[in-house]
Amino acid sequence: MAISLQKGQKVDLTKSNPGLTKIIIGLGWDINKYDGGKDFDLDASVFLLNSEGKVADDKNFVFFNNPKSPDGSVTHTGDNLSGAGDGDDEQVKVDLALVSSSVDKITFGITIHDAKERSQNFGQVSNAFVRVVNEASGEEIIRYDLGEDFSVETAVVVGELYRNNTEWKFNAIGSGYQNGLAGLCKDFGLDV
Template sequence: MAISLQKGQKVDLTKSNPGLTKIVIGLGWDVNKYDGGKDFDLDAAAFMLNADGKVMEDKNFVFYNNPKSPDGSVMHTGDNRSGIGDGDDEQIKVDLGIVPTGISKISFGITIHEAKERNQNFGQVSNAYVRVLNEASGEELIRYDLGEDFSVETAVVVGELYRNNAEWKFNAIGSGYQNGLAGLCKDFGLDV
């Protein structure tokens, strides 16, 4: 049975699931009734961070335009441009066993594509969640439902995997940004 987290909660991932190395980060959302006349496109991304919380090279920023990290440990499975339908809207696969030792943390974010130009924000999004699945079995291990705490934000860091000695843990973050993908990238040490 999946562990349901609240904002700020942390949980062991590999310690409580011995032998687990391949996981899927599933991200999902729905768009509230929206009649702005433009598509509403949310995008998932993963930031592979060093001990200082920075991305050391652009290729360690994994998203629809860079779907795979150089070492193959993190892979975006594809861009969903509508969010329509049940289940995960986008997924990112992580092979914990081959994440380079210089990577201390992998942060996962959701951004709204062209949010400023389209006058869109997370106040128009509902049922957003992140979940961690065992890739081999499909079993949901961890789930964090973000709730409706956002209004003007155009990007959200939903959660992060982080190393704790030889184990991996998951932290439910739920932190919003008003300056979209550019703001996330800047905070993680990338120039856009």
Template sequence: MAINLSKGQKVDLTKSNPGLTNITVGLGWDTNKYDGGQDFDLDASVFLLNAEGKCASEKDFIFYNNSTGAEGAVVHNGDNRTGEGDGDDEQVTVELQNVPASIEKIAFTITIHEGEARNQNFGQVSNSYVRILNGTSNEELIRYDLGEDFSIETAVVVGELYRHNGEWKFSAVGSGYQGGLASLVSDYGLN
């Protein structure tokens, strides 16, 4: 049975699931009725962060055009441009035991592609969530439903995997940003 988290909650991932070595992180969302005439394309991105909370290089920014990082331990499984259908819209697989020691935190984000230019924001998005599945059995271990707390934001840090005393934990972040992907990239130390 999956653990449902609220914003700000943290939970042990590997300590409470002994033998867990690989996971799938599923991100999903729906868009509300939108009549702006433009497509509504949300994108999942992953930032691989060092002890300072920054990406060491561009290679630590994982998205649909740079789908593999952490020496192959983190893989973005493709871009869904519409969010149509049930289930996860985008997925990222993580081989926990193969993540290099220099990476202490893995941040999962959702951004609206060209959100400002298209006058789109997370106030027009509903049913967004992140969930963590056992990569072997597909059992849902953790789920965090973001709720409807956003209005003008165009980017959201949904959650973070991080190392603590040799174990992996997950934190439900749910923090919104204006400025879209550019503001996230800048905050994580990239240009």
């Protein structure tokens, strides 16, 4: 049975699941009734961060246009343009055994494509979640439902995997940004 997290909670991932290396990070959301006449397109982004909390190389920013990290540890499985349907809207596969030793954290974000131009924000999004799944068994290990705490934000850092000595842990973050993907990138040391 999956561990359900609240904002700010941290939980062990690999210590309580010996031998676990290949996981899927599932990200999902629903769009509230929205009468803006424009489609909603949410995107998952992944930042492989060094000990300073920065992306050391642009290629360590994984998203639909750069679907694989240089070390091969993180793979974005594709862009969902509508978020329609049940279950995960976008997925990221992570092989913890392949993560470069220079990477301390793997941070997962969701942004709204062209949010400013379309007058869209996370106040119009509901049922957002992130979950960690054992790729081999399909078992959901961890789930974090973000709730409805957002209004004007156009990007959300949903959670992160981080090293704790030789083990990996998961942190449910749930922090919103008003300046979208550009704000996330700037905080993580990228120029966009």
